[in-house]
Amino acid sequence: MISVKNLCKTFNGQDVLRGITTEIDKGEKVAIIGSSGSGKSTFLRCLNLLEEPTSGEIWFEDQLLTDPKTDIYKVREHMGMVFQSFNLFANKTVMENITLAPVKLGVMNKEEAAEKALNLLDLVNLRAKADVYPASLSGGQKQRIAIARSLAMNPKVMLFDEPTSALDPEMVGEVLELIKVLAEGGMTMVIVTHEMGFAREVATRVFFIDEGIIMEENTPEMIFNSPQSKRLQDFLSKVL
């Protein structure tokens, strides 16, 4: 579904990604772990071209995203993204946050979008908040709404960029629980996370990114129980 070939990204002369090659299949749940500054968020943000790769290829289904002729806006409709800092539209109500993109992009009409939004609000258990503005929500509620907003576009894959890193500890659970429900529903997802327990439980595959490359990739059991590289052993000894 997603195919990455020799992806490199340079920021102001600094090599953040130094040649990443991988395939992600439909239905997979890939967790990306690694220390901060390792390039894992940059990698994720390259997948929908929020970060423009310096070189390399990214394929989504049969489209080459790194080709300037590809309509990246159209492609992004099928790739949901959830951010560390939620990024709910501050000037829109919860309802408007969810319905804005489907309506503006002509995917649904207003009534369909509103109905879909209510269903999603039921899913994230926040129907009562439909008409409030994001400023009055807690962090955990914001992130659940952000997930609902992404789902409204019926994405084929969801990209999670440290979805619980900005949350108070008592709110981490409700967001992880929701992501777990999506995973069980068969959604393809790529999750950058610091929650090792969650990665272990939900992921079908784990990437350990270090110094801009995938240093190790394997099943969660192998990654966490018998890490091969010294770097991963060090990393795990620090975080577990």
Next chain:
Amino acid sequence: MSDIETKFYNAFIVKDRWILYFKGLGVTMEISILAGLIGIVIGCVVALMKLSEPKPGKKHTVFWYIATIYVDIIRGTPSVLQLLIMWFIVFSNSKNGVLVASLSFGINSGAYVSEIIRAGILAVDRGQTEAGLSLGLSKAQTMKEIVLPQAFKNVLPPIGNEFITLIKETAIVGYVSLSDLTRTASQISSRTYEAFMPLIGAAVIYFIIIKMLTLLLEALERRLRRSDLR
């Protein structure tokens, strides 16, 4: 009649002079409002020109250079001089003084407004734009639906401030012999040989107008703020 009463009488009542003050105020407000509108239009366009970011490693667009040079020139020269140049050089044949003055102040104000708008747009968290783009919205849609409405709230107070400055700055149209409020007061004082009443009178009128405007802006700001904390 006491001295004060005589002075007041001479400054405002004789020959219906109070009408002159209001005519002067009319000129002041006409120029201010017209210039304010021109300034906002120019400001928006120039702000967008300056926001056209180059890709990494590439040069700025030609629009960026035009906008930057415009802002530099306007901010680097006195507005009185700009007015005199417009009046005696660029539009030396024009009969419509108010229009020339409005254009001059509008062009001047546009430079400041553009910086206010640019800062207001940049103050909107980058994450808002990223969220819009990640859903498939175009840059223009994201700008229109998400960034600009939030920027509007940021820029309202400084734009109000700019307009208030503009109203007072138009007092320099006396340089090109337009009879605004300040020049009217000064002319009356030279006719009555008494400066206190006309000048203080004009000051009070400016003050009242600007105080009312301030209250209006505060009310508008309060309403905008309430709408996102509901």
